[in-house]
Amino acid sequence: TLIGSIALFGKKSSDEINISEFMASPVTPMKQLVANSEDMKTRMELLILKIQADFCKALEKEETGGHKFIVDKWQRSEGGGGITCVLQDGEVFEKAGVNISVVSGHLPQGAVLQMKSRGKQLGTGQLPFFAAGVSAVIHPRNPFVPTIHFNYRYFEVKDGENTQWWFGGGTDLTPYYLNNEDAIHFHKALKEACDQHDKTYYTRFKKWCDDYFNIPHRGERRGIGGIFFDDLDTPNQTEAYNFVSSCAHAVIPSYIPLVQRHKNEHYDDSARQWQLLRRGRYVEFNLVYDRGTKFGLQTPGARYESIMMSLPLHAKWEYMHEPTEDSKEYKLTQVLKHPKDWVPLN
Amino acid sequence: TLIGSIALFGKKSSDEINISEFMASPVTPMKQLVANSEDMKTRMELLILKIQADFCKALEKEETGGHKFIVDKWQRSEGGGGITCVLQDGEVFEKAGVNISVVSGHLPQGAVLQMKSRGKQLGTGQLPFFAAGVSAVIHPRNPFVPTIHFNYRYFEVKDGENTQWWFGGGTDLTPYYLNNEDAIHFHKALKEACDQHDKTYYTRFKKWCDDYFNIPHRGERRGIGGIFFDDLDTPNQTEAYNFVSSCAHAVIPSYIPLVQRHKNEHYDDSARQWQLLRRGRYVEFNLVYDRGTKFGLQTPGARYESIMMSLPLHAKWEYMHEPTEDSKEYKLTQVLKHPKDWVPLN
Numbered sequence: 001t002l003i004g005s006i007a008l009f010g011k012k013s014s015d016e017i018n019i020s021e022f023m024a025s026p027v028t029p030m031k032q033l034v035a036n037s038e039d040m041k042t043r044m045e046l047l048i049l050k051i052q053a054d055f056c057k058a059l060e061k062e063e064t065g066g067h068k069f070i071v072d073k074w075q076r077s078e079g080g081g082g083i084t085c086v087l088q089d090g091e092v093f094e095k096a097g098v099n100i101s102v103v104s105g106h107l108p109q110g111a112v113l114q115m116k117s118r119g120k121q122l123g124t125g126q127l128p129f130f131a132a133g134v135s136a137v138i139h140p141r142n143p144f145v146p147t148i149h150f151n152y153r154y155f156e157v158k159d160g161e162n163t164q165w166w167f168g169g170g171t172d173l174t175p176y177y178l179n180n181e182d183a184i185h186f187h188k189a190l191k192e193a194c195d196q197h198d199k200t201y202y203t204r205f206k207k208w209c210d211d212y213f214n215i216p217h218r219g220e221r222r223g224i225g226g227i228f229f230d231d232l233d234t235p236n237q238t239e240a241y242n243f244v245s246s247c248a249h250a251v252i253p254s255y256i257p258l259v260q261r262h263k264n265e266h267y268d269d270s271a272r273q274w275q276l277l278r279r280g281r282y283v284e285f286n287l288v289y290d291r292g293t294k295f296g297l298q299t300p301g302a303r304y305e306s307i308m309m310s311l312p313l314h315a316k317w318e319y320m321h322e323p324t325e326d327s328k329e330y331k332l333t334q335v336l337k338h339p340k341d342w343v344p345l346n
Numbered sequence: 347t348l349i350g351s352i353a354l355f356g357k358k359s360s361d362e363i364n365i366s367e368f369m370a371s372p373v374t375p376m377k378q379l380v381a382n383s384e385d386m387k388t389r390m391e392l393l394i395l396k397i398q399a400d401f402c403k404a405l406e407k408e409e410t411g412g413h414k415f416i417v418d419k420w421q422r423s424e425g426g427g428g429i430t431c432v433l434q435d436g437e438v439f440e441k442a443g444v445n446i447s448v449v450s451g452h453l454p455q456g457a458v459l460q461m462k463s464r465g466k467q468l469g470t471g472q473l474p475f476f477a478a479g480v481s482a483v484i485h486p487r488n489p490f491v492p493t494i495h496f497n498y499r500y501f502e503v504k505d506g507e508n509t510q511w512w513f514g515g516g517t518d519l520t521p522y523y524l525n526n527e528d529a530i531h532f533h534k535a536l537k538e539a540c541d542q543h544d545k546t547y548y549t550r551f552k553k554w555c556d557d558y559f560n561i562p563h564r565g566e567r568r569g570i571g572g573i574f575f576d577d578l579d580t581p582n583q584t585e586a587y588n589f590v591s592s593c594a595h596a597v598i599p600s601y602i603p604l605v606q607r608h609k610n611e612h613y614d615d616s617a618r619q620w621q622l623l624r625r626g627r628y629v630e631f632n633l634v635y636d637r638g639t640k641f642g643l644q645t646p647g648a649r650y651e652s653i654m655m656s657l658p659l660h661a662k663w664e665y666m667h668e669p670t671e672d673s674k675e676y677k678l679t680q681v682l683k684h685p686k687d688w689v690p691l692n
Binding site: 072084086088095097216217218276280283284287288297302304305307308309311312313314315316317318319320 | 418430432434441443562563564622626629630633634643648650651653654655657658659660661662663664665666
């Protein structure tokens with residue numbers, strides 16, 4: 001039975017994972033999870049199931065209209081599947097998507113080239129892979145509540161006898177109006193998660209985030225950053241997992257306080273129009289540059305509805321829109337052009 | 347002086363081009379145009395200036411709110427420039443962009459690879475190029491008026507002593523609701539333009555259009571097609587130019603009658619919401635797959651505001667939206683999944 005509490009990782013009750021609290025039953029059959037409870041594939045699947053459920057519930061608590069996440073469990077004919085949770089047209093959240101996927105198969109050629117271009121040593125021929133990740137994008141209705149995105153993933157590629165593994169991920173914030181207090185709170189929460197594991201991580205991954213979420217044709221970052229990393233396979237598998245787990249657990253404390261602070265703040269139509277324009281930029285980044293979206297759309301049998309879930313309900317493109325100098329809107333664009341440090345770096 | 351009428355192509359008064367009727371003065375200095383009046387670069391620049399002005403004026407005539415095109419003339423530091431005309435937030439046209447560009451410089455590496463992948467024989471090293479084109483996307487407000495896109499362009503690449511030239515382009519329609527009469531009228535106008543030059547063109551270029559405007563991840567075409575071609579360098583330069591000119595002149599008779607038929611038709615909010623969802627698909631195609639957009643964004647010094655002009659004022663993404671079977675919306679999606687022939691093929 002899927003209902004009930006099972007101890008997968010030893011005897012300590014704090015390690016017990018109550019699968020009845022997940023949004024849906026795991027993607028991998030329970031029997032297989034139990035038989036391989038020490039395997040990183042199992043540990044990661046259970047972690048992302050928990051992160052998904054925790055975050056969906058935390059968001060539902062903030063919704064005032066009683067809107068709940070709908071839950072779609074899907075399978076991929078090539079192997080694996082996922083659970084997509086979406087809350088659409090809520091009072092607090094205009095569109096919130098929290099997705100997990102646990103997939104396996106053979107790497108599509110485009111993915112192999114992408115990995116090699118990052119410096120991965122991979123042979124030719126069929127490369128079996130496994131990937132498990134959680135990914136979320138939350139577009140709130142109130143323009144004073146920022147959009148958040150996070151993604152944490154674990155990858156394994158078999159190349160002959162040799163199995164390579166790595167973690168990747170990150171959390172980043174896209175405000176519509178700049179609020180220093182929010183920005184500091186958010187970055188501080190991420191820094192704390194990093195600092196528990198390696199004092200160099202936050203500085204490195206903060207810069208990586210600013211570099212990654214760049215819209216070159218506009219000379220702007222997508223938002224005010226956060227952390228981003230990929231190909232993490234040090235110092236060892238368990239410690240890398242623990243770091244990813246800390247980051248994923250930091251999402252709620254980094255973000256929910258900002259929702260609470262601003263969700264009932266008054267705003268006018270000009271703020272709404274500005275929010276829609278910024279959402280246009282969000283779409284530009286995701287469709288033109290984002291590696292995850294490209295990888296997703298190239299993967300045979302990928303579930304495009306789960307990939308496109310990241311796009312806002314509404315977006316707008318105005319020709320030659322420029323905020324007037326020294327307006328609140330202008331202040332935001334300055335920080336998008338010149339990312340700043342929100343907390344003292346080590 | 348730029349005002350006045352000059353005969354560039356011989357003595358017949360019908361060949362006279364009245365530059366005072368253009369939206370702005372030509373990109374290339376008048377002296378240079380006059381000195382090279384027989385050169386295809388000159389002929390193409392004057393053609394696209396005329397097509398731009400004719401189309402903008404035809405659209406302004408349909409606007410009921412007195413909205414006019416704003417005209418932005420811009421220069422590119424690497425060579426050349428363009429004229430961007432935009433009518434935004436009109437009563438009949440929500441966003442209409444008609445752009446010409448006349449640019450030269452050295453081909454960016456991405457463009458060389460793209461051309462080689464299409465079979466072009468090009469050497470290594472710096473390749474000087476010239477490109478002149480007109481491109482337009484019209485997003486009307488009324489969901490019963492289709493969106494139209496067209497683009498006609500002339501290309502020259504110098505490879506050592508050898509200059510290669512070719513034409514490319516096409517016109518295609520993206521309705522929100524299927525109207526057989528409109529579809530037939532539109533395709534017939536394009537077929538007539540093609541048939542004047544080569545009886546095989548329409549059939550070939552209609553299929554090319556259906557193949558090009560494909561959104562693979564959705565298994566849908568962007569619209570109900572039209573014509574599309576590239577690398578046209580036969581039977582000779584003048585005849586290829588004449589063909590392109592016929593196609594470009596067919597835009598107004600193919601489209602304006604549809605605007606007139608439907609611009610005052612009553613529609614409700616559900617039709618508006620459907621239009622916004624379809625515009626989301628339009629954005630997906632343009633940002634993920636369109637070669638012109640990619641080429642544009644990769645070109646150093648490209649004017650992104652003119653490239654992004656093609657995006658609608660408003661767009662929408664709803665998770666898992668499916669029109670109910672046998673609805674009008676469903677009828678459209680069926681034709682997007684299975685393109686049909688609107689006029690008898692040769």
